[in-house]
Amino acid sequence: MLYRRKNSSRWWCRFTTPDGREIRQSTGTSDRKDAEGYEAKLKRDLWQQSKLGEKPRKSWQEAVVRWIDETSHKASHGDDLMHLRWLDTHLGDVMLDEIDIDRVDEVIKGRKGSGVSNATVNRTLAVLRAILRRAERKWRWIDRAPAISLLPEPKQRIRWLTHEEADRLIDELPEHLADMARFTLATGLRASNVTGLEWSQVDLARRVAWIHADQAKARRAIGVSLNSDAVQVLRRWIGRHATRVFCYQRRVKGGGVRWEPIAEANSAAWYKALKRAGIADFRWHDLRHTWASWHVQAGTPLHALQEMGGWSSFEMVRRYAHLAPEHLAEYAARIESRDQGAHFPSHIKVVDGGMQC
Known part of the structure; x- marks a missing residue:
């Protein structure tokens, strides 16, 4: 009925x-x-x-519920939920076997129509593709998932600061953000690992810290070697908060203040400091890129940088390789001209680095 x-x-x-x-x-x-x-x-x-005995049909919503339950451990779980909320507006009442390439094209058109970049569209498509593949290969809910191709993304330059720019930015930041930035430039840790760092994860006597596996993006524990800059920062924050390393002073009723944990590094104070320092197109995460760029330019081997930064693949580190091409000098020299004057016409002579006729 x-x-x-x-x-x-x-x-x-x-x-x-x-x-x-x-x-x-x-x-x-x-x-x-x-x-x-x-x-x-x-x-x-x-x-x-x-x-x-035919296979029961399953809906997109049923697949989403199971996907969320099975992938709650992912470091990108929060981002997945954001993309799934958007997909619900297009696929909420759709059965899995009704999601074909035409419907995927509608999803792409709708996502691009919302004014986002190709990279954001691709993150949404990646979640959609992962769910459909799991529905086909693991859950056996559909016979075949549609082939979903990602959109082209422009290659972007790695954004990093010079030492002078970094000093200028730090001078404009409030105390807690300034020391968090110094600590990031000394360790390369991600924002969430810096804001969430606890004293139980630090051993100043051994000059080490550690990020637990469930706190790391690659879900592998990271051992952090603390250089002198990092140690100096940490010593300034001893005794301010019982558990968290970095905190800020919050005014409370009655005119007093208390130290509170920091939830977000990308605050309004961060963006105002960037403006005052004259630095554009720079995110907090670019401090990590800056740390890696400084290391490569100082001669740190890429395999060591991978371990220090907690990257899961060597390809993630190779993007910094172009910043230190000195190791190629020997090979570049192999085709040098043995007679530096041989390439000039006979009536031209090289004199003290210049040319005379």
Whole structure:
């Protein structure tokens, strides 16, 4: 039977399947004829599943619920949820086997229409593709997932600061952000690992700190060697907060202050400091790029940098290799001209670095 719920314009259907299960489900439409067609098709599908052993159809929403449950450990879980909330507006009532390449194209068009970059579209498509592949290969909910190609993304230059620019920025930051920036430039840790760093993760006597596996993006523990700059920063914050290393003073009722943990590094104070320092197009995460760039330019081997930075793949570190091409000097010299004057016409002589006719 078809019925409407209170304060809802959509029709719902209710019936009992051949194997005795009671079905109560929205038809997703306010048109009665369409609702009747939906109910008839649903009854037929369930009869075929019960009597003929056909594979039951699953919805996109069912897949999302299972995906969230199975991937809650991912470091990017929060980002996944953001993309899934957007996808729900396009795929909320859709069955998995109805998601074909045409519907994917509609998703791409809708995402691009919201004014985001190709990179953001690709992050959304990556989540969609991962769910559909799991539905095909692991859950066996669909026979075949559509092939989803990502959009081209322009290669971007790595944004990093010179030492002079870094000093200028730090001078403009409030105390807690200034020391957090100094600590990041000394260790290369990600923002969440700096804001969440606890004294239980620090051993100043041994000059080491550590990031637990569940705190690291690659889900592998990171050992942090603390140089003198990092140690000096940490010593300034001893005794301010019982558990957290970095904190800020918050005014409380009665005119007093207390030290509170820092939730976010990318605060309004950060952006105002950037403006005063005359530094544009720079994010907090670019401090990590700056740390890596300084290391490569100072001669730190890429394999050591990978371990220090906690990157899961060598390819992530190779993007800094162009900043230190000195190791190629020997090979560049192999085709040097043995007679430096041989390339000039006979009437031209090289004299003290200049040329005379």
